[in-house]
Amino acid sequence: MHSFHSRFDRRRFLLGAGGLGLSAALPRVLFAHTGGSARLVVVILRGALDGLAAVPPYADPHYADLHRELAIAAPGSPKGALALNGTFGLHPSFAFLHERYLAGELVVFHAVASPYRDRSHFDGQNVLENGLTRPLGTADGWLNRALAALPAGAGAGKAGEHAVAISQNVPLILRGDAPVISKSPQATPDVDEELLSRLADLYSHDDWFSARLSEAVQTEKLTDEGGDPAPAMAAAPGGAVKPAAADRVGGAARMAATLMRSEGGPEVAVIEASGWDTHANQGGAQGALAQRLAGLDGALRALAEDLGPLWPQTAVLVVTEFGRTAAMNGTRGTDHGTGGCAFLAGGAVRGGRVIADWPGLNPGALLDDRDLRPTLDLRSVFKAVLDEHMHVDARTLSTRVFPDSSGARPLQGLMRA
Amino acid sequence: MQTEIAVLRFGLGARPGDLAAAAGDPRAWLMAQIRGAVELAGNTPLTPSDQIFAEVQAARDYAQEMKREGAQAPAATGAAAPFNPVRNAYLPHYRAQVLARAQSAALTARPFAERLVHFWTNHFAVSADKGAVSGIAGTLENEAIRPHVGGRFIDLLTAVEQHPAMIAFLDNQNSVGKDSDLAQLAARRQARRAFAEQGTDASGKPVRQFGINENLAREILELHTLGVDGGYSQTDVTAFAEIISGWSIGGGKGRLAGGTPGRFYFRDNLHEPGAKTFLGKTYREDGLAQGEAVLSDLARHPATAHFIATKLVRHFVSDDPPPAAVARVANAFLKSGGDLPKVYAALIESPEAWDAGARKFKTPEDFVFSTLRSLSISPRQPEEVLHSFDLLGQRQYTPGSPAGWPDTSKAWDGSDALMHRVLWASRVADRYEQGLEPVDVATSSLGAYARPETVTALRRATSSTQALALLLMSPEFQRR
Numbered sequence: 012m013h014s015f016h017s018r019f020d021r022r023r024f025l026l027g028a029g030g031l032g033l034s035a036a037l038p039r040v041l042f043a044h045t046g047g048s049a050r051l052v053v054v055i056l057r058g059a060l061d062g063l064a065a066v067p068p069y070a071d072p073h074y075a076d077l078h079r080e081l082a083i084a085a086p087g088s089p090k091g092a093l094a095l096n097g098t099f100g101l102h103p104s105f106a107f108l109h110e111r112y113l114a115g116e117l118v119v120f121h122a123v124a125s126p127y128r129d130r131s132h133f134d135g136q137n138v139l140e141n142g143l144t145r146p147l148g149t150a151d152g153w154l155n156r157a158l159a160a161l162p163a164g165a166g167a168g169k170a171g172e173h174a175v176a177i178s179q180n181v182p183l184i185l186r187g188d189a190p191v192i193s194k195s196p197q198a199t200p201d202v203d204e205e206l207l208s209r210l211a212d213l214y215s216h217d218d219w220f221s222a223r224l225s226e227a228v229q230t231e232k233l234t235d236e237g238g239d240p241a242p243a244m245a246a247a248p249g250g251a252v253k254p255a256a257a258d259r260v261g262g263a264a265r266m267a268a269t270l271m272r273s274e275g276g277p278e279v280a281v282i283e284a285s286g287w288d289t290h291a292n293q294g295g296a297q298g299a300l301a302q303r304l305a306g307l308d309g310a311l312r313a314l315a316e317d318l319g320p321l322w323p324q325t326a327v328l329v330v331t332e333f334g335r336t337a338a339m340n341g342t343r344g345t346d347h348g349t350g351g352c353a354f355l356a357g358g359a360v361r362g363g364r365v366i367a368d369w370p371g372l373n374p375g376a377l378l379d380d381r382d383l384r385p386t387l388d389l390r391s392v393f394k395a396v397l398d399e400h401m402h403v404d405a406r407t408l409s410t411r412v413f414p415d416s417s418g419a420r421p422l423q424g425l426m427r428a
Numbered sequence: 429m430q431t432e433i434a435v436l437r438f439g440l441g442a443r444p445g446d447l448a449a450a451a452g453d454p455r456a457w458l459m460a461q462i463r464g465a466v467e468l469a470g471n472t473p474l475t476p477s478d479q480i481f482a483e484v485q486a487a488r489d490y491a492q493e494m495k496r497e498g499a500q501a502p503a504a505t506g507a508a509a510p511f512n513p514v515r516n517a518y519l520p521h522y523r524a525q526v527l528a529r530a531q532s533a534a535l536t537a538r539p540f541a542e543r544l545v546h547f548w549t550n551h552f553a554v555s556a557d558k559g560a561v562s563g564i565a566g567t568l569e570n571e572a573i574r575p576h577v578g579g580r581f582i583d584l585l586t587a588v589e590q591h592p593a594m595i596a597f598l599d600n601q602n603s604v605g606k607d608s609d610l611a612q613l614a615a616r617r618q619a620r621r622a623f624a625e626q627g628t629d630a631s632g633k634p635v636r637q638f639g640i641n642e643n644l645a646r647e648i649l650e651l652h653t654l655g656v657d658g659g660y661s662q663t664d665v666t667a668f669a670e671i672i673s674g675w676s677i678g679g680g681k682g683r684l685a686g687g688t689p690g691r692f693y694f695r696d697n698l699h700e701p702g703a704k705t706f707l708g709k710t711y712r713e714d715g716l717a718q719g720e721a722v723l724s725d726l727a728r729h730p731a732t733a734h735f736i737a738t739k740l741v742r743h744f745v746s747d748d749p750p751p752a753a754v755a756r757v758a759n760a761f762l763k764s765g766g767d768l769p770k771v772y773a774a775l776i777e778s779p780e781a782w783d784a785g786a787r788k789f790k791t792p793e794d795f796v797f798s799t800l801r802s803l804s805i806s807p808r809q810p811e812e813v814l815h816s817f818d819l820l821g822q823r824q825y826t827p828g829s830p831a832g833w834p835d836t837s838k839a840w841d842g843s844d845a846l847m848h849r850v851l852w853a854s855r856v857a858d859r860y861e862q863g864l865e866p867v868d869v870a871t872s873s874l875g876a877y878a879r880p881e882t883v884t885a886l887r888r889a890t891s892s893t894q895a896l897a898l899l900l901m902s903p904e905f906q907r908r
Binding site for chain 2: 133195205342
């Protein structure tokens with residue numbers, strides 16, 4: 012513990028290079044040029060994931076005192092963290108992510124945040140998705156603006172769609188001028204074709220409705236051609252109040268993979284998962300949050316399995332609006348905070364690394380005496396992925412996609428060459 | 429179009445005869461609805477929240493006891509869900525509340541007032557997704573909102589923040605001041621036993637560290653009153669959380685015994701004592717009344733007036749609220765000290781609200797309720813309603829977030845969502861076409877909004893089922 016402490020007195024350093032060596036064994040070359048262009052899946056965790064539980068900084072001397080019974084023990088202890096690099100671990104629910112880390116396919120970011128510094132979920136999510144430094148000011152999302160700048164042609168859907176939102180409606184991150192489709196995991200049994208064609212006539216004088224109807228019809232065809240449709244989400248038997256959240260995100264992940272693998276399918280998908288707002292009875296290695304994390308981990312595994320041959324050209328970005336308080340609150344949970352964690356997984360990712368300029372959890376280091384202080388701007392991650400993976404040009408990124416982001420320079424070398 | 433706007437935009441859609449009833453003086457038709465409590469229409473019996481709370485608590489105790497004894501759960505028969513006493517306790521209440529809500533929307537003779545009830549339920553959102561709230565989510569609407577929707581904002585606000593569903597949804601029941609009697613007592617005990625250093629008590633369980641939970645305080649400020657730009661800081665959030673520490677629910681055991689189980693209860697021994705400064709003003713220690721004094725100031729705050737006015741205008745006029753209308757409604761709020769009928773009257777008097785061009789895309793709720801009214805259906809089984817909302821993506825009483833369901837079309841206008849509406853419309857048409865003449869339904873439900881090309885399409889449809897589905901999916905029916 013003492014040697015650890017002295018290391019942390021030097022504030023600026025990047026932790027990394029964990030399991031890079033292992034990945035050389037993968038048969039990447041076989042897939043590298045078979046499936047066309049790069050694929051990107053963005054997973055938005057709504058409600059503010061506790062980064063100090065998901066990626067426990069178990070070696071920080073203040074961690075266990077602050078997080079108390081919510082803290083995850085060091086690797087090797089009973090129900091301890093899954094080891095990353097001697098400082099950080101993964102929550103024990105993250106079996107799949109840990110495999111990817113060891114395979115050199117996962118980068119873990121810590122002490123990361125969007126430019127938003129207040130603690131409202133809704134404003135925080137707006138900033139996460141609109142790509143600005145403030146919650147209002149644009150009606151479109153950064154991913155849509157990036158899509159609009161993608162080189163035309165390669166891989167675009169029949170109506171030019173590059174992206175799909177795995178939900179009935181399109182979340183802010185994907186709203187904008189570039190055409191996108193939406194498709195929920197809940198299957199729509201066949202709708203009478205004649206009714207659809209008569210509706211198309213009825214909508215012919217209403218652009219707004221007719222655009223949506225033709226998108227919907229296209230998407231239906233896409234899933235039909237995509238082979239095995241995602242298992243229909245059971246419509247809450249007997250009107251149950253909640254189908255398991257874990258199943259919901261798993262179904263969404265499988266739907267994303269199905270669509271992306273279909274002929275002319277989208278290259279980009281956005282999945283949302285909620286239920287991270289753990290103000291009370293959060294639990295530690297087991298409990299409420301642990302179950303959610305296991306559901307997320309299982310969904311990511313399903314995504315990778317179902318993407319199959321596309322996985323080597325895929326990057327999956329997992330982000331949340333902000334982190335939570337460093338200290339446990341009075342109801343065995345955590346309140347809204349600032350710095351947290353993010354993940355970048357996939358066969359296209361140069362992983363096996365933790366990227367964290369760790370500010371420490373000592374009282375002087377906390378933001379406003381309560382939160383993990385962010386040292387990395389999420390936009391630096393977003394820009395790097397869009398640049399290195401999706402090949403959106405740097406100028407567009409710093410002007411149209413992320414205005415006012417000159418302070419957030421893209422990270423380098425996140426993706427494999 | 430004034431009549432159609434009153435009935436379709438301000439109301440919940442037209443039952444046969446509604447348009448005629450409002451036609452003489454649409455504004456007067458609205459004004460006549462806005463004063464006083466809004467009772468549920470329909471006849472589904474509902475159980476009060478404290479009784480539901482007690483039933484669910486008993487089921488929890490029973491489940492725990494079974495677990496402790498390692499007792500085998502009674503074998504589930506056939507494909508039925510596994511035996512789950514807690515779920516069995518809350519589910520019938522949730523279903524009854526959802527059914528009652530749909531019946532009331534379908535039948536009420538005060539549809540504008542009913543829409544206002546829905547508006548406030550969404551403003552003060554709680555979600556049945558959360559275990560502690562599952563059985564009582566709908567009781568917030570029926571017990572705290574319906575009585576006060578036509579009264580004063582401060583009474584509405586107080587009733588909501590002191591309702592067990594809100595307390596439980598935002599985790600305030602166990603929020604404990606650091607210097608409260610309970611925390612002090614625990615600290616003395618810990619020191620005596622000297623277990624504090626190990627962080628566990630004799631049985632190996634972690635020592636309970638008491639503290640506040642700021643969830644309810646933050647959301648009252650951000651979502652219920654001032655709005656996120658209302659000028660408060662993190663320090664204000666923390667102070668307010670201390671001020672309302674002790675706002676809890678009765679019942680409990682041992683040192684937490686007290687109050688009537690399932691009813692709001694102020695726990696003096698959890699309350700952080702002392703005067704506190706909030707938004708620059710010092711509130712003297714006064715127990716429960718300290719928090720009520722803050723609520724009362726919040727209810728009169730200009731930021732609250734502006735925030736509520738913006739949301740009302742967004743709901744009734746346009747996704748992009750015209751500033752003039754917002755200012756007019758906010759001014760009425762401030763001048764009247766939050767007398768809600770005066771606020772609603774200012775809304776009705778806003779010319780922007782009567783612009784036939786400014787129409788809102790219906791949410792799934794709007795779509796289902798206006799369909800029920802247009803076809804004179806009142807659902808008899810909860811399943812009819814539950815399955816509809818599952819399909820359309822707006823399961824009742826589960827907005828998921830304390831901000832409530834979004835109130836702009838962008839959040840509901842995905843292509844996949846449209847396909848689900850088509851599917852639902854065709855199912856409804858299949859089931860209810862008998863005895864309905866689609867062109868007549870178009871007239872009675874849309875009045876002057878029905879476009880000639882839609883009426884032509886209905887006439888040319890191959891069946892009345894198809895015609896009915898086309899009507900429900902027509903652009904004019906999909907907007908309000």
